[in-house]
Amino acid sequence: MDEVTDKGLESDRLLLHEVASGDETAFSRLVDAYNGAVLNTCYRILGNREDAEDVALDVFVRAHKNAGSFRGDSKLSTWLYRISVNLSLNHLRRRRRDRYLSFLSLSEPEGRLAGSGVEAPESRRPDHELEADERSKILDEALATLPNNQRVAVVLHKCERLSQQEVAEVLGVSPAAVESLVHRAKQALTKRLLRALGEP
Numbered sequence: 001m002d003e004v005t006d007k008g009l010e011s012d013r014l015l016l017h018e019v020a021s022g023d024e025t026a027f028s029r030l031v032d033a034y035n036g037a038v039l040n041t042c043y044r045i046l047g048n049r050e051d052a053e054d055v056a057l058d059v060f061v062r063a064h065k066n067a068g069s070f071r072g073d074s075k076l077s078t079w080l081y082r083i084s085v086n087l088s089l090n091h092l093r094r095r096r097r098d099r100y101l102s103f104l105s106l107s108e109p110e111g112r113l114a115g116s117g118v119e120a121p122e123s124r125r126p127d128h129e130l131e132a133d134e135r136s137k138i139l140d141e142a143l144a145t146l147p148n149n150q151r152v153a154v155v156l157h158k159c160e161r162l163s164q165q166e167v168a169e170v171l172g173v174s175p176a177a178v179e180s181l182v183h184r185a186k187q188a189l190t191k192r193l194l195r196a197l198g199e200p
Contacts, residue, residue: 009072015030020068037081040159041155146188153171153178
């Protein structure tokens, strides 16, 4: 491990130690530094702004609660991405279960199921520049069709610009597995995007 990485990990450990000791200023620094990345990651996985904001809040609540358990084996950003991914996937599972149960009980208000996956209004989206573009909107819809592991891998690698090694650390798999997941996701996305754009 090089000296720069050592210093970075030491800085991460110090920040989390301050958070664990109840330093709210340190916690504010943590939120300010990582809120954008956490929110965008949750949004790309969930495809819904309100859900993403709720889960992002839960991510920082979880980080605050578990700050004392941070060992510094990986970067703070990797730790937060891991929490973001886990909570987002848990939320997806609960959302699907709730929709299924509502459908079975016939208690779902008319139009709710059909409208539950629509995009948030442009003015209320977390990433205004990207989401204003029509192709980005189509991309979000295409991402939602991917299996969870492919979606998470491509979001972290292509949208959040993590290296394959960093994605592997977040997901707890090998870099080769990440490469395979991203490759399959790119193939599926390319086919869907070409169809959506009316290209051969």
